[in-house]
Amino acid sequence: MSFTTKSIQNTISEIQQVVDPIGAELNELDGRLGDGDLGVTMINGFNNMKSIIDDMPEDLGQALFSAAKAMTAVSGSSFGTLMATALMAAGKATKGREAAEWSEVPELLQLAQDAMISRGGASLGDKTLLDSLDAVIKATTGINDPEEMQKAASNAAKEALAEFINKPNKIGRARVYAEKSIGLEDPGMVAICRLVDAIPAK
Amino acid sequence: MKKLINNPDKYVDEVLEGMALTYPDIYAIGGATGRMLHRVTPAQDKVGVVSGGGFGHIPVFAGYIGEGFLDACAVGDVFASPDMNPMLESIKFADKGKGVLCIVANYGGDRMNFDMACEMAEMDDIEAIKVIVADDVASASKEEAKKRRGVAGFVYVSKIAGAAAAKGYTLSQVADVAQKASDNCRSIGVALSSCTVPQAGKPTFVIAEDEIEIGMGIHGEPGVGRSKIGTVDETVDKMLSHLLADRPAQAGDRMAILVNGLGGTPIEELYLILRRAKAQLEDVGVKLEHIRVGNYATSMEMAGASITLMQLDDELETLLTADAVCPFWEN
Numbered sequence: 280m281s282f283t284t285k286s287i288q289n290t291i292s293e294i295q296q297v298v299d300p301i302g303a304e305l306n307e308l309d310g311r312l313g314d315g316d317l318g319v320t321m322i323n324g325f326n327n328m329k330s331i332i333d334d335m336p337e338d339l340g341q342a343l344f345s346a347a348k349a350m351t352a353v354s355g356s357s358f359g360t361l362m363a364t365a366l367m368a369a370g371k372a373t374k375g376r377e378a379a380e381w382s383e384v385p386e387l388l389q390l391a392q393d394a395m396i397s398r399g400g401a402s403l404g405d406k407t408l409l410d411s412l413d414a415v416i417k418a419t420t421g422i423n424d425p426e427e428m429q430k431a432a433s434n435a436a437k438e439a440l441a442e443f444i445n446k447p448n449k450i451g452r453a454r455v456y457a458e459k460s461i462g463l464e465d466p467g468m469v470a471i472c473r474l475v476d477a478i479p480a481k
Numbered sequence: 482m483k484k485l486i487n488n489p490d491k492y493v494d495e496v497l498e499g500m501a502l503t504y505p506d507i508y509a510i511g512g513a514t515g516r517m518l519h520r521v522t523p524a525q526d527k528v529g530v531v532s533g534g535g536f537g538h539i540p541v542f543a544g545y546i547g548e549g550f551l552d553a554c555a556v557g558d559v560f561a562s563p564d565m566n567p568m569l570e571s572i573k574f575a576d577k578g579k580g581v582l583c584i585v586a587n588y589g590g591d592r593m594n595f596d597m598a599c600e601m602a603e604m605d606d607i608e609a610i611k612v613i614v615a616d617d618v619a620s621a622s623k624e625e626a627k628k629r630r631g632v633a634g635f636v637y638v639s640k641i642a643g644a645a646a647a648k649g650y651t652l653s654q655v656a657d658v659a660q661k662a663s664d665n666c667r668s669i670g671v672a673l674s675s676c677t678v679p680q681a682g683k684p685t686f687v688i689a690e691d692e693i694e695i696g697m698g699i700h701g702e703p704g705v706g707r708s709k710i711g712t713v714d715e716t717v718d719k720m721l722s723h724l725l726a727d728r729p730a731q732a733g734d735r736m737a738i739l740v741n742g743l744g745g746t747p748i749e750e751l752y753l754i755l756r757r758a759k760a761q762l763e764d765v766g767v768k769l770e771h772i773r774v775g776n777y778a779t780s781m782e783m784a785g786a787s788i789t790l791m792q793l794d795d796e797l798e799t800l801l802t803a804d805a806v807c808p809f810w811e812n
Contacts, residue, residue: 344604351565351597352514360593363565367600374604398593 280425281378284342288332291346293479295329298322301473308466312448312459317466323353324362340374343367358467361395361408368394381428385420388412405449406460408467414439415475429478436472440464482682484782489679493536493558500544504808507547511574512555516567518543519553519574528646528655529553529575532584532639533568534591535560537678538699540809541635541778542586547807550643551584555598559678559781560700562590568598572609580608580652582659584639586631587615608652612659614638616666616789618727619696619705630698633741633778633789634666637801640810644800658796665792667728669720672697673710674745676781695719699743699780713750717757720788725765728792732766737773737801739789744779746786751775754786762790771801777809 298321306318328349335342347366350359369387373379379387392412401407418435422428444464447457486492494515501508501518511517533555534542543554552575557563572581581602585595595611602609615627616634642659650658672694675684685701688694693716696704705723710716730736740755742748751774759769770793778787791797804812 340604344601347597348566348569348601351594360597363597367597370604371600398596 283378291328294477295325298325320359324350327353337377340370343370364398365391382423385416388416401450406443406465411436411439411468411471432475436475440468492679512567512570516556517570528579528652529581530642530646531571531575537781544809545639549647549805550807565594565597569601572602576607583611616668632668636777637791638662641800644803667724668789669723670787673784676783713753714757730767734767735770735793737771737791740774741787742776743783743785745782745784
């Protein structure tokens, strides 16, 4: 079994089924530090991606690009733009292929991470979803089995969340409330935890 | 809010309809969400030129569609960048196999979304590149000129790029000359009153009856300072001092000048601005070879004006004066 358009379709379908409660939780978290639209972005984004999965091409790169397009069409928020940026970075690297090895996934995540850093201007250590993703990449590198990979990713995302909870946010709207953000979970980091847990491990 | 509008949420789409109805031979509404305005008759066999940005600045951005100008333009909400999709639609509409130049005013959302649209276009094997317009000298120091906002200089850059594409320049040549035009533009504005975004319903900022703000941006971004309003000649002198401090004029320099109204200023006052500016510039030996006065880059009903100077050379002058067919640019 390898990573194909089918894997992307399954992932979007599974997450879309549970996105409403995740979105509600994220809206509440984001309302304390940001503008409270993170959950809305997630809900609208996954609903729109779900609506186009039947038209996804076999070409992995094109499939990831079509997901990015669907994400940007419903949201101009920075989180939506960064999600689309991540999907496009992975899409560029897989253009023209119909399958990738599972062991390549951490490399694709790394490309996504690099693109989000370059577009969004955040750095590692700023207490953003990038810190969660960094932990996930480190924990999954070298693993070839998707089930094992998901477990490692889930643990890593939770550990990152715990590690950063007592640090201040250093970028974005939450930076204004840097002191207040100490002791609070970063909404973007929580989002990564919930998304990883919702991914079907097959 | 006192405006001749219907539902604020439909404001942009209804205005676009009005534009297409007024100029049915020039503008057509397209794209999946109706947020791409494009030429009725697509050009053939040339480099495409597109733009996109927030609404509320007519004729900027979409008004500058036409022969010798833009081929298509993505339209956002009032003062808000469009998302990437109508930008990509514009690029695809304009692509005739020779690539597409995207003229982007220097705002975060516009840049980021055009970056994504260009990447998307690349996946479809369309070459699309950006030129950034950052001409507002009041918005950042000379050392940080790359951070400046894009304002009325956009009009010149679009005219130059559109004319170059129509003359058969290649994509890299169109980009180079557009960049040169952009580098040669300096603008500064002055605001007398605020404006109201329909969806917000309240004025964007407050300014006293007897005050002006030099350097205010076209969305009400802070300028270089507020002061009591003086005579128009005094205000023009202050504006020119900022422009000329940024790029000193030499005797014999050839320049184009655009005296632009922000939407709520009578044209009469714009002529007063031109009158003083011309005298002052000629005093230091500048030759004004191309003069335009009118509403070219507005900010809803904001009262105020901007002055844009573009240093000319033979190439820029030829392209600036080349024929164009656009409702907002008389040859």
